[in-house]
Amino acid sequence: MFKRRIPLFILAFVGTLLIVSVFIPPMENLGEDFTLFFDIIAVFAFFLGGGNLVRIHFGKLRRRKKDWGFSIVTLVAFFFMLTIGLLKVSSVGGVWNIPLLGIGDPAAIAASPTTEGSWFQETFNYVINPLQSTMYALLAFFVASASYRAFRAKNREATLLLLAAFIILLGRTPFGMELTRWVPESFSVLQIPNMAIWIMNSPNLAGQRAILIGIGLGVVSMSLRLILGIERSYLGEDRG
Amino acid sequence: MKLKLFVVSLVVLLSFSIAFAQEDTLTVPPIPPDSALLPAAVTGLVAKDTDNDHGHAITLKWQPSADDGAGRQSVAMYEVFRWVPDLMTRIPALRDTLEYLKLRTGDGWSPPEPGSRTDSIHNVFASLDDAQLEERKESLEQTISQAIRDLPAAHAAYPEDGDWQQVAVAPAGSATAADVGTKEKDTPDYLPDYSDFYYRVDAVTADPAIRTASEIVGPVQSYGQWFNKGRLAVSVFVLIFGLLTIFFVQHARRGADLYVRPMAGIEAVDDAIGRATEMGRPILYVLGLGTADMIATIASFTILGRVARRVAEYQTKLIVPAYEPVVMAVAQEVVKTAYYDAGRPDDYDEDIVFFVTSLQFAYVAAVNGLMLRELPATNVYMGKFFAESLLLAETGAVAGSIQIAGTDEIAQIPFFIVACDYTLIGEELYAASAYLGREPILLGSLKAQDWAKAGVIALAVAGLALSNLAVAYDWSWASSIVDFFRVVD
Structure with missing residues (x-):
C-alpha cells in the first residue's frame, strides 16, 4: 500500500507546491532547486544504464544471439572509453601520462578527463564527433526523400x-x-x-x-x- | 672659482624651480566644465520598490533631460547612482579574506601566485598556524554576519560614512531603470530589504566628465510581495481549469456517458499491434530523447503501458530501446506491470527495455540498425523528439513498418506527418493515454481539456474584438479587460 501511496503523496505535495510557487515571488526559484534532486538521481542512474548495457550485450555474446558480433564492438568501445576516462590517459608531445598508475605527471590526477590531449577527449573529437556529424548529414537526404513523398x-x-x-x-x-x-x-x-x-x-x-x-x-x-x-x-x- | 660656484648654484636652483613649477602644473585641479556645456538634469525622478518580485530591487522613473533628443542633443546616457554606506563596501573585502581563510584551512591548499590579490592577503596571514587561522576564520564569519545585520542601520545614517556608487546605466531616450540586487546574502550583489536607499540620476554627455546630477530621491525601501499580480490571469485560469477537471471527473464517476473526439492515431494502435501479431514481427516503441521529468515522456510511459498490455495479450514481441537510464528504469517497471496486468508474467523479459546510449545520433544509428535488422511491423514514436525524428521515421518507412508518432515538439511534427502513417499532434499525445484507457475518470479530464480549449478560442476572439474596439472608440474599460489577461513576468 505504501509503495503506491508515498510516491502519490510526494507528487501531489510537490506538484501543488510548485504550481503555487509560480505565483509567489519569494518561492520563484523553488522549481530550479527541485530539479537538483533529479540531477542527483540521474547521476546514480548512469551506473544503472551502463550496467544494463553490459548485461544485455554479455548475454547476447554468451548465448550467441543474432548479430552478437555487434555486441563485441559495443563492449570493446564501452570498456575502452571507461578505462581511458578513469585512468585519465593522455599523451602530449610524445610524453605518456597515466597519473593513476604513477606514470608521467602525477599532478595530472586533478585534471579533467576532457582536457585537450587526453585520450578520452581525443577519441571524442576524432571518432565520435565525425560519426555524429555523418549521421546528422544524412538528414539532408532524408529531407529530400520525405519531401518527394509529401x-x-x-x-x-x-x-x-x-x-x-x-x-x-x-x-x-x-x-x-x-x-x-x-x-x-x-x-x-x-x-x-x-x-x-x-x-x-x-x-x-x-x-x-x-x-x-x-x-x-x-x-x-x-x-x-x-x-x-x-x-x-x-x-x-x-x-x- | 666663486663665479663658477655661483653659476652652478644658480643652474641647480633654476632646475629645481622649473621642476617644482612642473609639479605644480600637474597637481592643479581640473578646471570645472563650462556650465554652458552641461546638459539639463533629469526631472521628476521617482524611486519605488519593484512590483511583483521577491524584493531586493528598486525601480526608478524620470523625465528625460531637456537635452536628450532635443535642445543641444548632448545626452549620451544616464547613470544611476545609489548612496552606499562604507560598511557595505567593506563586506566584499572581508569576504575575500574569509574565502582565503577557508581555502587555507581546507584540503588542497596551494600558495597563490606572487603579486596576486590572494597573495597580498596571504602575506598578512602567512605566519599563523592552523589553530590561529581557524580562530580568525570563525571571528571573520561573525563579523560579516554582524555587518550584514547592521546594513539597514548603516543606510539610515545617510549621508554619513558613505559614498555614491553607480548601480545602473540607461541609454539616451530612457526614462526608467532598475537597481536589481539579489537576496543571497553571501553575494556581492546583495541588496538588503527594508533599508533606506537614496538615488540620483546623472545625465551624461559623450565626455563622461561633462554631466549633470539630478536631485536626490529617498529614502525608499525594497520589499517582497506575497503574490505576483502580473500572473493573476494565469492563476484564475489554472483555478477554473482545475475546477472543470474535478467537475468532469466527478461527472464521469457518477456514470455519465462522455463523448470524446475520435483520434485516428490512437485507434490505429490496436490495428498495428494486430498486424504485428499476424506478421510475426516485433513492435518497436521509441520513448524519444526526453528525460523522465518531461511531461511528454510521462505521457509516453502511459501509452507504453497500454501498448505493452495489448502486446502481452497478443503475445507479440516488444522492443523498447531507451536513450536515458532513468527513462529505462521507469519504462521497465511500466512494461513489467503491463505484462502482470495482462496475466502473462512469464512472458515478461527484462531485455524488452534496454539502455542504448545518451548520445543523440549514436542512439539514432542504433535504433535505425534495429529497424533494418529486425524489420518491426510497427514503430511507435511517442515523446520528445528533435533532429532525429526524420532520421528514425524515414528509416522506418524504408523498412516498411506501420508508423505511429506523437510529439509536442512543434518543429518535429511536420517531419512525422510526412514520414509516418498516423501522427498525434501536440496535446493529442497527452490525451492519448486517457483515450486509450477509455476509463471514465481519465475521459473526464479530457473533456475538461476540450472545454478549456473552447474557452481559450472564445477569449481569443473576444480579446481581438475588444483590443480593436478599445483603440477605435477609446474605450478604457475594454483596455483594462485586455490588460487583465496580459501576463507580466
Whole structure:
C-alpha cells in the first residue's frame, strides 16, 4: 500500500507546491532547486544504464544471439572509453601520462578527463564527433526523400501543401525575386518572396500557435491528472 | 672659482624651480566644465520598490533631460547612482579574506601566485598556524554576519560614512531603470530589504566628465510581495481549469456517458499491434530523447503501458530501446506491470527495455540498425523528439513498418506527418493515454481539456474584438479587460 501511496503523496505535495510557487515571488526559484534532486538521481542512474548495457550485450555474446558480433564492438568501445576516462590517459608531445598508475605527471590526477590531449577527449573529437556529424548529414537526404513523398498532389490538401512549399522554396532564392520583379510596387504582396513571408508569418504562425495553446492545455491537464492521482501509469500501475 | 660656484648654484636652483613649477602644473585641479556645456538634469525622478518580485530591487522613473533628443542633443546616457554606506563596501573585502581563510584551512591548499590579490592577503596571514587561522576564520564569519545585520542601520545614517556608487546605466531616450540586487546574502550583489536607499540620476554627455546630477530621491525601501499580480490571469485560469477537471471527473464517476473526439492515431494502435501479431514481427516503441521529468515522456510511459498490455495479450514481441537510464528504469517497471496486468508474467523479459546510449545520433544509428535488422511491423514514436525524428521515421518507412508518432515538439511534427502513417499532434499525445484507457475518470479530464480549449478560442476572439474596439472608440474599460489577461513576468 505504501509503495503506491508515498510516491502519490510526494507528487501531489510537490506538484501543488510548485504550481503555487509560480505565483509567489519569494518561492520563484523553488522549481530550479527541485530539479537538483533529479540531477542527483540521474547521476546514480548512469551506473544503472551502463550496467544494463553490459548485461544485455554479455548475454547476447554468451548465448550467441543474432548479430552478437555487434555486441563485441559495443563492449570493446564501452570498456575502452571507461578505462581511458578513469585512468585519465593522455599523451602530449610524445610524453605518456597515466597519473593513476604513477606514470608521467602525477599532478595530472586533478585534471579533467576532457582536457585537450587526453585520450578520452581525443577519441571524442576524432571518432565520435565525425560519426555524429555523418549521421546528422544524412538528414539532408532524408529531407529530400520525405519531401518527394509529401509533395505528391494526391488530394486537395496535398496540392495545397505542394503549392505553399513551392512558393516558400522559390521565395527563399534569388530566382523567386527575379521572377516577380516586374510586379508593380502597389501589388508587392504578390511578389514571391513577400508571399513566402506572408505564408510563414500568417497561416503557418497561426497554426503553430494553435498547436502551442493546445500543448499548454494538455500539459496543465496531464499535470492535474498526475497531481490528483488520476494518472498512475508512471508508477507501473495501469489504472486510473 | 666663486663665479663658477655661483653659476652652478644658480643652474641647480633654476632646475629645481622649473621642476617644482612642473609639479605644480600637474597637481592643479581640473578646471570645472563650462556650465554652458552641461546638459539639463533629469526631472521628476521617482524611486519605488519593484512590483511583483521577491524584493531586493528598486525601480526608478524620470523625465528625460531637456537635452536628450532635443535642445543641444548632448545626452549620451544616464547613470544611476545609489548612496552606499562604507560598511557595505567593506563586506566584499572581508569576504575575500574569509574565502582565503577557508581555502587555507581546507584540503588542497596551494600558495597563490606572487603579486596576486590572494597573495597580498596571504602575506598578512602567512605566519599563523592552523589553530590561529581557524580562530580568525570563525571571528571573520561573525563579523560579516554582524555587518550584514547592521546594513539597514548603516543606510539610515545617510549621508554619513558613505559614498555614491553607480548601480545602473540607461541609454539616451530612457526614462526608467532598475537597481536589481539579489537576496543571497553571501553575494556581492546583495541588496538588503527594508533599508533606506537614496538615488540620483546623472545625465551624461559623450565626455563622461561633462554631466549633470539630478536631485536626490529617498529614502525608499525594497520589499517582497506575497503574490505576483502580473500572473493573476494565469492563476484564475489554472483555478477554473482545475475546477472543470474535478467537475468532469466527478461527472464521469457518477456514470455519465462522455463523448470524446475520435483520434485516428490512437485507434490505429490496436490495428498495428494486430498486424504485428499476424506478421510475426516485433513492435518497436521509441520513448524519444526526453528525460523522465518531461511531461511528454510521462505521457509516453502511459501509452507504453497500454501498448505493452495489448502486446502481452497478443503475445507479440516488444522492443523498447531507451536513450536515458532513468527513462529505462521507469519504462521497465511500466512494461513489467503491463505484462502482470495482462496475466502473462512469464512472458515478461527484462531485455524488452534496454539502455542504448545518451548520445543523440549514436542512439539514432542504433535504433535505425534495429529497424533494418529486425524489420518491426510497427514503430511507435511517442515523446520528445528533435533532429532525429526524420532520421528514425524515414528509416522506418524504408523498412516498411506501420508508423505511429506523437510529439509536442512543434518543429518535429511536420517531419512525422510526412514520414509516418498516423501522427498525434501536440496535446493529442497527452490525451492519448486517457483515450486509450477509455476509463471514465481519465475521459473526464479530457473533456475538461476540450472545454478549456473552447474557452481559450472564445477569449481569443473576444480579446481581438475588444483590443480593436478599445483603440477605435477609446474605450478604457475594454483596455483594462485586455490588460487583465496580459501576463507580466
